[in-house]
Amino acid sequence: MPADVADVFRREHGRAVAVLARTFGDLDIAEDAVQEAFAAAVERWPQQGIPPSPAGWIITTARNRAIDRLRREAAREDKQAQAALLHAQDDPVEEGPVRDDRLRLIFTCCHPALALNVRVALTLRLLGGLSTAEIARAFLVPESTMAQRLVRAKTKIRTAGIPYRIPYDADLPERVRGVLAVVYLIFNEGYAASSGDDLIRRDLCEEAIRLGRLLVELMPDEPEALGLLALMLLQQSRSRARTAPDGRLVPLPEQDRRLWDQQLVAEGQELVRRCLRRNQPGPYQLQAAINAVHSDPPTDWSQIVQLYDHLLTLTPTPVVALNRAVAVAELHGPAEALALVDALDLDTYYVFHAIRADLLRRLGRTAEAATAYEKALALTGNAAERDFLQHRLAEL
Amino acid sequence: MAQYLLSIYQPDGVVPDEEFLAPVMRELAVWNDDLRAAGAWVFSAGLHPPESSTVVQQQGEELLVTDGPYTEGKEHIGGFTVIDVEDLDQALDWARRLAKILVALPVEVRPFAG
Numbered sequence: 001m002p003a004d005v006a007d008v009f010r011r012e013h014g015r016a017v018a019v020l021a022r023t024f025g026d027l028d029i030a031e032d033a034v035q036e037a038f039a040a041a042v043e044r045w046p047q048q049g050i051p052p053s054p055a056g057w058i059i060t061t062a063r064n065r066a067i068d069r070l071r072r073e074a075a076r077e078d079k080q081a082q083a084a085l086l087h088a089q090d091d092p093v094e095e096g097p098v099r100d101d102r103l104r105l106i107f108t109c110c111h112p113a114l115a116l117n118v119r120v121a122l123t124l125r126l127l128g129g130l131s132t133a134e135i136a137r138a139f140l141v142p143e144s145t146m147a148q149r150l151v152r153a154k155t156k157i158r159t160a161g162i163p164y165r166i167p168y169d170a171d172l173p174e175r176v177r178g179v180l181a182v183v184y185l186i187f188n189e190g191y192a193a194s195s196g197d198d199l200i201r202r203d204l205c206e207e208a209i210r211l212g213r214l215l216v217e218l219m220p221d222e223p224e225a226l227g228l229l230a231l232m233l234l235q236q237s238r239s240r241a242r243t244a245p246d247g248r249l250v251p252l253p254e255q256d257r258r259l260w261d262q263q264l265v266a267e268g269q270e271l272v273r274r275c276l277r278r279n280q281p282g283p284y285q286l287q288a289a290i291n292a293v294h295s296d297p298p299t300d301w302s303q304i305v306q307l308y309d310h311l312l313t314l315t316p317t318p319v320v321a322l323n324r325a326v327a328v329a330e331l332h333g334p335a336e337a338l339a340l341v342d343a344l345d346l347d348t349y350y351v352f353h354a355i356r357a358d359l360l361r362r363l364g365r366t367a368e369a370a371t372a373y374e375k376a377l378a379l380t381g382n383a384a385e386r387d388f389l390q391h392r393l394a395e396l
Numbered sequence: 397m398a399q400y401l402l403s404i405y406q407p408d409g410v411v412p413d414e415e416f417l418a419p420v421m422r423e424l425a426v427w428n429d430d431l432r433a434a435g436a437w438v439f440s441a442g443l444h445p446p447e448s449s450t451v452v453q454q455q456g457e458e459l460l461v462t463d464g465p466y467t468e469g470k471e472h473i474g475g476f477t478v479i480d481v482e483d484l485d486q487a488l489d490w491a492r493r494l495a496k497i498l499v500a501l502p503v504e505v506r507p508f509a510g
Binding site for chain 1: 398400482483484485487488489505507509
């Protein structure tokens, strides 16, 4: 695909699928039609130039071609085609309230009746415009497996009657949380990828941020959407600093701040300030605020502990308590933090052992620290994390 | 409109006592009335335990009649309701209310074909 068409594809795919899904009441037909329209664009645009409204051209072309195809199929007594045609007749031709269409598409892709890995794949495919091959590579599964997963998902949407619309008010808070979780999961999948991994895996972070921006645009009244975007921007701002040239992880206090992306830092911090002004705190906003404090050295550890205290009241999980203990170590010393850490039931979580090891090392309890590093090593397969832990173990 | 089967699964061999069952049955009756009032009720029934079932199947030339149930498991369908609603979200809404009445019993929501 030529670069300019590819660019429009990534930018407009979600919008086009969303509009056509409303028109035909069927995601599969919408997706095929958009695919066909982009194929036509690849042929025409290099000669005739990019039309003034590329998205409009794609949507109109996709709609017309789909109607032609459905008419042929409907003539052969294809019930699905007949239903889609009927649906299209009731629909106004114009692009319509696209904002609502894209929201509908998001809520459909992230419907709780679909398995979590299916929600992620559908969101990347339909909203993000990633190809099946790209999603398969990003999630380290064979392309045929991913293709099958997507087909089954669309079949379930159709047969189970998963609606293409914005959820009822009563369901909305929970459904919004579900959508945010899918986007953050995509981000974390990219964040966990190391430099040795396929580039498409690392690109997941940028894709998640793009989706995060879309959520903020579509749900301007949802402070947690803003919080999630800020959180992702601030974490991403440190992406160049968090791995050494040899691929090893560099912990935050040891990072070269000149490698931080100051534009992302500034944008993230500005979003955090907007959240603070709204004063409707939620888990993503608090995590973003913690990251904003980290982005403004020297780190104000008492503020970080306070933010974790607040986060712990909203999400009282052992992992949050563990992260809080790390901040306590900076504020009150490793002995107090170790007491907090030892009270947590996280024996199968490698980070728990890595943090314990570090606290023990700082307390001069070298033998215990070595045992803890070894426990952590036994629990992670990620190459960059293993390198980091082995390095620390050797340094003891 | 679309029809959905709401199946209630319960563990084999466990018979709740009357004291527990009475308020559940009362709430179930209210739930059924609400379904009817909303025009969403099609059919509902409770079933006798699986030991009461009989299986009929053709094998070769013969029609075999055997003591049931057909599949042995740890759970069985104790009852079901058929509802007619707009879409899965509405079906899940009714299912959620039902699951709440039934405490920990799972409710499976399955669309009718065609």
